[in-house]
Amino acid sequence: MILDMLTKDDLPLVLSDEVREAVETGQPVVALESTIITHGMPYPENVATARAVETTVLEHGAVPATIAIIGGRIHVGLGADMLEWLGSAVDVLKLSRADLAYAIAAGRHGSTTVAATMICARLAGIGVFATGGIGGVHRGVEQTMDISADLTEFTRTDVAVVCAGAKALLDLPRTLEYLETEGVPVVGFGTDVFPAFWSRDSGLPTPLRLDTPQAIADMIHMRRRLGLAGGVVVANPVPEADEIAAEQMAAYIAQAVADSKGISGKGLTPFLLGRILELTGGRSLQTNIALVHNNAALAARLAIALGQTP
Numbered sequence: 001m002i003l004d005m006l007t008k009d010d011l012p013l014v015l016s017d018e019v020r021e022a023v024e025t026g027q028p029v030v031a032l033e034s035t036i037i038t039h040g041m042p043y044p045e046n047v048a049t050a051r052a053v054e055t056t057v058l059e060h061g062a063v064p065a066t067i068a069i070i071g072g073r074i075h076v077g078l079g080a081d082m083l084e085w086l087g088s089a090v091d092v093l094k095l096s097r098a099d100l101a102y103a104i105a106a107g108r109h110g111s112t113t114v115a116a117t118m119i120c121a122r123l124a125g126i127g128v129f130a131t132g133g134i135g136g137v138h139r140g141v142e143q144t145m146d147i148s149a150d151l152t153e154f155t156r157t158d159v160a161v162v163c164a165g166a167k168a169l170l171d172l173p174r175t176l177e178y179l180e181t182e183g184v185p186v187v188g189f190g191t192d193v194f195p196a197f198w199s200r201d202s203g204l205p206t207p208l209r210l211d212t213p214q215a216i217a218d219m220i221h222m223r224r225r226l227g228l229a230g231g232v233v234v235a236n237p238v239p240e241a242d243e244i245a246a247e248q249m250a251a252y253i254a255q256a257v258a259d260s261k262g263i264s265g266k267g268l269t270p271f272l273l274g275r276i277l278e279l280t281g282g283r284s285l286q287t288n289i290a291l292v293h294n295n296a297a298l299a300a301r302l303a304i305a306l307g308q309t310p
């Protein structure tokens with residue numbers, strides 16, 4: 001009830017001029033996360049990629065809105081100087097749903113994961129978000145119970161997230177089962193197989209398939225009309241030219257998972273990504289960058305389509 005009574009102005013929510021104008025005039029906007037910048041890629045490639053991905057969104061006709069918590073305020077739309085600072089800063093927390101209010105109340109700096117970016121995008125009135133890969137059920141979940149809060153966020157927050165599937169270092173069958181149980185639509189874009197981040201084919205069928213941004217927009221509108229809460233996973237395979245074949249990735253992933261013994265919690269995903277970067281001699285980073293651009297382009301097209309549906 002109290003939340004219903006709050007207006008946006010009561011929140012420490014700072015929209016850049018470009019984003020504010022776009023949201024207010026109903027122009028297409030694509031949210032972008034910042035954990036990929038602070039914990040997903042090394043400096044300076046992270047900053048260069050963050051800026052280049054914003055350009056990709058612009059080139060495809062939408063306004064980019066990179067989201068991060070800076071000094072306890074939710075920034076939606078970061079300038080070049082802020083991106084540079086964020087990408088090289090060392091005291092930036094990795095924030096998910098559980099830590100968002102803490103970071104804001106305590107005036108901290110934090111990057112937003114998929115879950116936290118969905119929450120902040122919704123607060124800012126943005127319904128489409130592009131990332132690399134969503135978090136999911138980790139391998140060894142029987143022992144660790146490590147399931148990313150990204151998955152439960154889809155049951156709560158109405159944002160369409162364009163990703164290259166979930167990172168192949170996760171337990172992908174269980175990740176899909178979890179999403180199905182929670183009633184989260186997982187749509188393969190132009191594909192019958194669920195993509196595995198660095199590779200186009202996880203060997204698992206994608207639960208749903210749609211072939212155009214407009215078809216995805218129509219599905220999202222229908223969900224709203226039916227009163228179904230929550231978001232949608234749009235799984236967009238990495239372009240063929242940039243993929244690393246699943247068989248090739250399997251060995252690197254097995255090695256990285258073996259090396260991660262003793263690492264848990266928030267540190268696990270960044271460790272695994274970093275270890276895979278080392279093991280592939282940097283090739284995984286090139287693939288990661290390519291797939292983020294591919295997702296940003298589709299997200300822009302989806303944001304445009306969503307605006308056009310009556």
Ligand code: PSU
Pocket residue numbers: 033035036037039040041096112113114115131132133134135136147148149150265266267269273288
């Ligand atoms: N995908 C990437 N790089 C990343 C992540 C996803 O290509 O760094 C981040 C996202 O922010 C995602 C988070 O929400 O990893 C998941 O972390 P965890 O498994 O701790 O929930």
Ligand code: MN
Pocket residue numbers: 146147148149265266268
């Ligand atoms: Mn976790």
